[in-house]
Amino acid sequence: MxxxxxxxxxxxxxxxxxxxxxxxxxxxxxxxxxxxxxxxxxxxxxxxxxxxxxxxxxxxxxxxxxxxxxxxxxxxxxxxxxxxxxxxxxxxxxxxxxxxxAILPVDPFERAQQRLVMEQFQPFWMTFYGLFVIVKEQLEGEARQAKFRALDGVIDNVEKNVLKHEYFGGSLPGFSDWMLFPFIERLALFSKFLDPPTPFPSEDRWPKLSAWWSRISSVPAVQPYIQPEDVHVKFLEAYKAVKEYKDAKPDYDMGLH
Amino acid sequence: MxxxxxxxxxxxxxxxxxxxxxxxxxxxxxxxxxxxxxxxxxxxxxxxxxxxxxxxxxxxxxxxxxxxxxxxxxxxxxxxxxxxxxxxxxxxxxxxxxxxxAILPVDPFERAQQRLVMEQFQPFWMTFYGLFVIVKEQLEGEARQAKFRALDGVIDNVEKNVLKHEYFGGSLPGFSDWMLFPFIERLALFSKFLDPPTPFPSEDRWPKLSAWWSRISSVPAVQPYIQPEDVHVKFLEAYKAVKEYKDAKPDYDMGLH
CATH class of the missing domain: 3.40.30.10 (Glutaredoxin)
Incomplete structure (x- = not known):
């Protein structure tokens, strides 16, 4: 390491x-x-x-x-x-x-393309943040469902219009792949404890993005620094409890002994 | 030219x-x-x-x-x-x-500082957009005043915490100066027809930012490409009418004959 x-x-x-x-x-x-x-x-x-x-x-x-x-x-x-x-x-x-x-391309045109991929994610960030709003404001019913539907819509857009190669950066992981990784990782983690769960990954609904997720989370250089799924889910569940009950602080050392 | x-x-x-x-x-x-x-x-x-x-x-x-x-x-x-x-x-x-x-610095640290200035403007863009919301949604009363107060707050922040040199880019106009220019220009223009007017520029309230505005709008290389104030105000007034009454399209050739 x-x-x-x-x-x-x-x-x-x-x-x-x-x-x-x-x-x-x-x-x-x-x-x-x-x-x-x-x-x-x-x-x-x-x-x-x-x-x-x-x-x-x-x-x-x-x-x-x-x-x-x-x-x-x-x-x-x-x-x-x-x-x-x-x-x-x-x-x-x-x-x-x-x-x-260097991961960002030196060639000005290639570099601009990488920047553009990030611009195309603007709708994703806002909508992804909606999942935290669900937790923070304890949304229920239609308000909650609406946020999940909005999320489905932006993931559809990424699947159809943004991910055009093996990676967002092209044939190799690029700047935008690493900027996006933690958020797609949390999409997958939220599916473990939010109700309704986020349906990501889904080979049926989003085959390209799901295959990307499988590829990028297997890159050997980064694997030692990805938190184990069970530890991460425990942290997020505890974080959710903190937000709901305001009676504790998140356990930042979760999983360490 | x-x-x-x-x-x-x-x-x-x-x-x-x-x-x-x-x-x-x-x-x-x-x-x-x-x-x-x-x-x-x-x-x-x-x-x-x-x-x-x-x-x-x-x-x-x-x-x-x-x-x-x-x-x-x-x-x-x-x-x-x-x-x-x-x-x-x-x-x-x-x-x-x-x-x-090149206007963006080549030195990685200086370049990062320019990027950081842009990051510090995040609260400004949202709040500035509020002025268009006032027009679009025809806000009145307290809702309208609240947007003006929010704007005052973010301009205060730029004045106190972001503008640290003659220009946002340092001793010369930089990347962030030019990215910001058109929006500060519109702040000043809105003061000509919005009620209450935006109080920018104001040497009393925002002396540093007002002095910056005076300096940057006098840079000889860009002056031929700044629309005359009277033409620009006319365009914005017409744009406001279009948004309010949905009966026309903006006059993109305003001021040309």
Missing amino acids: VLTGNDTKVLKAGDPEPPLAPGAARIYSMRFCPWAERVVLYAAAKGIDAEVVNIDLHSQPEWYKAKKHPKGQVPCFEKDGKIVIESGIIPEYLDGIYPDS | VLTGNDTKVLKAGDPEPPLAPGAARIYSMRFCPWAERVVLYAAAKGIDAEVVNIDLHSQPEWYKAKKHPKGQVPCFEKDGKIVIESGIIPEYLDGIYPDS
Whole structure:
């Protein structure tokens, strides 16, 4: 493994900032955060050496917001005193400072096509977020069904109009594949505990996207950094309980002992 | 002027596709579209040679949707048979194929900072769009006031937290300055006919942003491509009438004779 520390407990209030040697790279993350996962998988796909440091997002180390991320969010990337935030920005930065393993194409036209795939996902993000709204606002009945129908519609669109090759990036996984991965992963996970379940993956309804999911989740370089399904489902169930009852904080160390 | 054709009438249904010579560049636009304006101003700031072709968005030439933009929107950039769409993507493409006049920094860290400025504008786009909602849904009273208050809040945030130098790009106009320009321009224009008016520019309330507006709208390279205020206000008033009464289409050739 080129990334170390991915499966380590979160640092929390009171914990000191771990030293970072010159030339060493660090990703601040939280194992179940889809935005942080984008960066962890992108770094893993590139094969760069970096240390992952997980952050307790509810009870943060004091130095994190003060020195790393002004909003106290993950992901955050740090190397040689330079800090870059935002899951849509860090990957291009990683390609810039580790150009030999660049995933974004250097050719301007090919690069624009990759950007365009991301633009085409605009309707997906909003609709996917609807699944969290279902949990947060405890939607029932027609309001709940409407969100599921909207989701079906945007997945139909991705299947028919966006996924045109083996991967969104073409014949190999590209920038957009890794940006999308954590969210499609959660679609599949939600099918384990939401009622009605999300029907993804489904070889009947969305054969191309389901085959893509099977392929991309088998890429050897990233597999060690994908949380086991049972652990991830437990985290999401606990997260759902927290949102519903507001009586606890998510268990960011779920599955670690 | 290095850009030709910016102030020409729109092509509409029935009009043939104008030939485009090898090596020549074309921007499909509409003089009052803020997204198209981003690309026109970016190209002007770069000083590239290109021909602007304006498109009637309601009664489009048949070849436009078929061969240029699958959704029939502007902007669209074409050169040597390669077509790139989306106002957030074309500028990076222009920097890629005309690297000598690159506006986006080549240094990965500086480039990430420019991307980050755009991220920080996320709350602005939604709130700015609220002004169109006021017109479209004919909001009155408290609903209308609430949108104006929300707008004040996001402008406050830009003033206090986002604009840190002479320009959003630093000491010179950068990528984010040109992406933002058409929308701040419309903020100022809306103050001419919305009631209550948007109070922008205001040296008292937003001195930094108002000074930025004064500086950026005086950049010599882009000035020929900024629509005169009186023509633009007339277009927006007519657009407002169309939205309210659904009895006409916008006058895309407003101000041309």
